[in-house]
Amino acid sequence: MxxxxxxxxxxxxxxxxxxxxxxxxxxxxxxxxxxxxxxxxxxxxxxxxxxGFPASIEGRLLLTKKPDPKNAAATARWLVSQNSWGVLNTISSDLGGSPFGNVVSFSDGLPNKGSGIPYFYLTALDPTARDALKDDRASFTISEYPIGTCGKIDPENPTCAKITLTGKLKLVDKNSKEADFAKSALFSKHVEMKDWPEDHNFQFFKLEIENIFLIDWFGGPKPLTLDQYLHASLNWFASNS
Amino acid sequence: MxxxxxxxxxxxxxxxxxxxxxxxxxxxxxxxxxxxxxxxxxxxxxxxxxxGFPASIEGRLLLTKKPDPKNAAATARWLVSQNSWGVLNTISSDLGGSPFGNVVSFSDGLPNKGSGIPYFYLTALDPTARDALKDDRASFTISEYPIGTCGKIDPENPTCAKITLTGKLKLVDKNSKEADFAKSALFSKHVEMKDWPEDHNFQFFKLEIENIFLIDWFGGPKPLTLDQYLHASLNWFASNS
Incomplete structure (x- = not known):
């Protein structure tokens, strides 16, 4: 090595x-x-x-310190909490089953109250939502690079963290409490969403996570279970409040 | 509307x-x-x-003016030329055929001499290269957002451009002239790559593009053929030199 x-x-x-x-x-x-x-x-x-301030949607960036890379769960939750966009990948029904990535905005909760579960505001005018309604296998990929904490390190360097959450992309029932949560989470982080055209029929989706692929240092992906990821928040925010 | x-x-x-x-x-x-x-x-x-200067790999950003969104081919080539990283999607052999996106660095040529074809420097220690060697269907997704030209516009807003190139992710023969091109293209843009560990067996890959999905304004994806995309460069650089 x-x-x-x-x-x-x-x-x-x-x-x-x-x-x-x-x-x-x-x-x-x-x-x-x-x-x-x-x-x-x-x-x-x-x-x-x-x-200007590139990569500073809603001024939430750099508010919370990057966790120690040894703490995989906290790093993963930090990456998801601090980012405002990523690439959502589906199986393309238009392109013979190819993997199709699309740039989307997301939110996992109100500022500093993230759940770890990414919610999206998508229209079936876009292929991503159409694909998911036919085959819900999906992944969502986020880089540390746009947060600005990688410095001069290359985006592919393993110390510039990256995470891929793999699972099922599900439509959220619009009459559920979860839809209210998704709306608050998304509209607080992406203020212009509330004014997006009604006739485009945007709907709330969420990624039901099944697998987590996190690179935040040398030595390959960090072992991280869904349970460790979802329950990292309390410890993580408690130690940073 | x-x-x-x-x-x-x-x-x-x-x-x-x-x-x-x-x-x-x-x-x-x-x-x-x-x-x-x-x-x-x-x-x-x-x-x-x-x-610091987030999103300023090799100081190439903001050097070239963003084309008029009406010029789909020039906008697509500008996006690919100005970015240094994106999300490369494959069909995951580890995760039951799910689409798997991974943050990677890329280059389409020497500065201001891009070919439009993205080259990558990948190791089979990472799932992306392993996946591609089993099933080469892939897509590569790039956002305008990290370039810094979207301003306060949301990353999902259609006027903050995004492109997905879909096709086949192919290993480049290491003894070919194309490998020399890929090496110059990548190492000039991502200087640290030349020092990446030899025992990780990094190899050059390229995306053989078959389909282009470009959003750069309201009204859905822009019609753009591979031929229009590949031959946009001369007109585009000629009008900006």
């Missing part, structure tokens, strides 16, 4: 590094004085306005 | 907006004087060091 060749800075070191850089900014502001800093913040504001 | 409800700023307006904001920064620097601006740039530097 030659892992050391592309060994990145560890998650802990990254967070420590961020803290160091924060204090560096604070010290510098003491030296400079407020009369210089105010225009600086205007320049910073202009810069942010110019560059 | 109630498309106007979630009609976003068009691509052209976005680019115009960027230009306006650039000139605003220039004007402000004339008013302020260099003695104030120098510390400002230090603050900006610290900020960038602190926040």
């Amino acid at each position: 030659t892992d050391t060749i592309y060994q990145p800075i560890s998650a802990k070191e990254t967070h420590a590094g961020e803290l160091e850089r924060t204090s560096e900014i604070t010290e510098y502001s003491n030296i400079m004085g407020i009369e210089v800093l105010l225009p600086c913040f205007y320049v910073l504001y202009l810069f942010l306005f110019f560059v | 109630t498309d106007t409800i979630y009609q976003p700023i068009s691509a052209k307006e976005t680019h115009a907006g960027e230009l306006e904001r650039t000139s605003e920064i220039t004007e402000y620097s004339n008013i302020m004087g260099i003695e104030v601006l120098l510390p400002c740039f230090y603050v900006l530097y610290l900020f960038l060091f602190f926040v």
